[in-house]
Amino acid sequence: MALFDKAWARRTGGQFVLRIEDTDRNRLVEGSEQQIYDTLAWLGLDADESPLVGGPYAPYTQSERLDTYRPFVDRLIESGHAYRCWCSQERLAQLRAERAAARSPETGYDRLCLGMTEQERAELPGFTPTPVVRMLVPDDVELTFDDLIRGQMHAPHPDDQVILKADGFPTYHLAVVVDDHLMGIDTVVRGEEWISSTPKHLLLYHWLGWQAPRFAHMPLLRNTDKSKISKRKNPAARLLWFREQGYLPEALRNFLQLLAYPPVAEGQEVESFESFVERFDWANISTGGPVFDVTKLDWLNRTYIRSLSVDDLADRIIDHARGAGQLDGVDEAGLERIRAGVPLIQERLTLLSEAVPKLRYLLVGDDELEFDADSVSKLKEDAPQVQAAAIEALEGLDEFGADAVQAALRASLCEGMGIKPKFAFAPVRVAVTGSRVSPPLFESMEILGKPSTLARMRRFAEVLAAR
Template sequence: MTTPARTRVAPSPTGDPHVGTAYMALFDKAWARKTGGRFVLRIEDTDRNRLVEGSEQQIYDSLAWLGLDADESPELGGPYAPYKQSERLDTYRPFVDKLIEDGHAYYCWCSGERLAQMRKEQQESKQSNTGYDRLCLGMTREERAKLPGFSETPVVRMLVPDDVTLSFHDLIRGEVKAPRPDDQVILKADGFPTYHLAVVVDDHLMGITTVVRGEEWISSTPKHLLLYRWLGWDAPDFAHMPLLRNTDKSKISKRKNPAARLMWFREQGYLPEALRNFLQLLAYPPAEGEQEVSSFDEFVEGFDWGKISTVGPIFDVKKLDWLNGVYIRSLPTHELADRIVSYALESGQWSSVPEGGRETVLAATPLISERLVTLAEALPKLQFLFDSDYDLSINPASVAKLKDNAGEVLAVAETTLKDLGEWTTGAIHQALNVALVEGMELKPKFAFAPIRVAITGEQVSPPLFESMEILGKDSSLARIARLAQEL
């Protein structure tokens, strides 16, 4: 029987949450659920210079939107609170002092200018062993102060031994060998721990058993394993996920790709369940014949670290578009209509719901759902239903494509529809078919094109007769009369 796992995702609130945060959280939560364990959200905010106001709340909101909310977090609390590193500062110092006392760490008084000069000289000489040159190792403050490049406030560095173990077992990759680390800073001059110390201390104290993170952290793992050993702790299991890549194989970044921002998907009108499914597929490509559309519960049921591909998955939004369409069409009409309205309000398409707006969207949703890719497209397709008859914007290009007899067609249509008693899709279609297709001997596309432009303002629109039923008799006739007059 598998031991219940404790997993964590630990983003830094330094801007819009990265899609990689959700990518890691998905696998964290799935493994915790699979084993009957717990999924923890920890906020790593020790880099005070890069904090962005509002970013922390965006992390909570976007993970909750995706259904990847945690079991323990700064919001929820839990047995290992606090879950924000800035509120745990007193926790780290005793471990730093122990490492210094045991000879595994030392003070370094080198100034930033001195370190920059050192790196420059190393690059120019093309020496292989780059990294800190240990000038301060074994020195007292007084001894170091006599030398150039002295800083009043020291940092604390690890003393990495010559025989440091560089290989470790990874749940996804098997045996992995990492490059040799240098003497990493573990406590900064401002008294805040660096990521490397804080992550080890917090993961141990919070009982984390499985660390899921991106493959860029492979090179840091020997440092972390050293800290576990020096502090007398059991190390967790590591699972280093392949990096998400753009279609040109470059690493996905918020600077180059808007889709690297987790909030972007919500802004564009993607469904959270479709995005979650898409992220599952990225690292977990289905075998030939396997189902691509699968729920989170199905993903958990079949979860296996061995199935994860180590090749950096291509972040192809076209695949997400297809998935989103599938999920949109699987929703009951009333639920899809609710989501369209919610999106319209959240995105600013609507400042408030117009009178009768929910009922109109509900009635019109079946007309557009088959061709809908994102929720953002829904309201623009239906805008003609909300415009007043005389404010409707009629596209001049659509008018220009109408045949010369368009005015006559509209006149006959108006006369025919005025006398129509039953205003239903079937009755409207039949009456116009008799009057225009049979009576005027027109092909349907030429018979109905002028009416479509009059009703919707465009040559391409949702189904015409259904739209006219929703719009109502008075508005439909007013629009037909308006375009006839203009022609």
């Protein structure tokens, strides 16, 4: 929602407003508000007006605006468009149970309290002294409205919606209408689950004599099995999970855009936010229930990672690794080795979180490097002799660059011993990196330097001798 909200605001020269709608006190989750701020900031979708930055219509948190709503509730009651309801929760639960047992098509409130005084209602069962306030929805309420994305829509007939709860807090339905009007909102973007509520909101605008905004109801994202994404069951519903995994914000933003909007051109799915804004049109949004498939996101993330400069990627890797605790105990020299190793792994990365594990061999002490048992077991029987010849070849090098190292080893092992490169370099790779599979070998040896490389190779020679 925020992505498309902001695109439309930028496209039209408007303001992107973030309002915290926290009137349902039973559903508040500690830390969730900060998570919203952090997520939007990380994705580059900061609001123009919000509780954090303020704005001309502050406060932007609904729980701080309670005095704003009450006069409009009183006005609706006085005009006969709303009424107080003293029915207890037990009475309402009993009503629903009786209707279910009778298979009644009726689902809304039965208007028992309509037209009654508090004294009159108190004489009947199921009374509570703290009433709610309900809309009096007319039978002929208009159910058709225009949607920016979907065209003409027809919603089901609403019931007498509660607009003020017993605790004095407005429900979403009243608060959002009042705030959208007072804050000058002219375009409301929300999920398709709110389509059925739109006639209620349009009624409130009409009763209060206000111009209604335009509505755009976005399609809901689905899991790969087409089920609705659950915030409780799917970690991906919490967007900061993607930051923790090592996705780039621009890749995730691009991915979210593609879920409901066509690519800039056939086969051209990578697009900047600025380009997206320039061609944004509500009519182009797909309503087909987009599937949230991280396979496409992984591809996008790899593409974005490869497009970064080495220095930018190194900065992002280190920043992510610090936040993830991957660099505990790593000194400045270790950080420099990471920076030097980034070009070796840039083409192999899908996530930022993979970088430090791939370069871990550059960060451990020469006497602490662990040799992968499976890699050791798969070496040829002549591995000790190959290792000894490799050590001898490297000891005589004055210049220890990748090209010089490769030339020396090829001359000694491939030409001198007649061994194919695949087998000649395998013992050296395990000695230097701990595994038969690693980033480019000769460049790794250059980063480690001659003393460290030879120390590892001599230590591994002892391991091979003891096999």
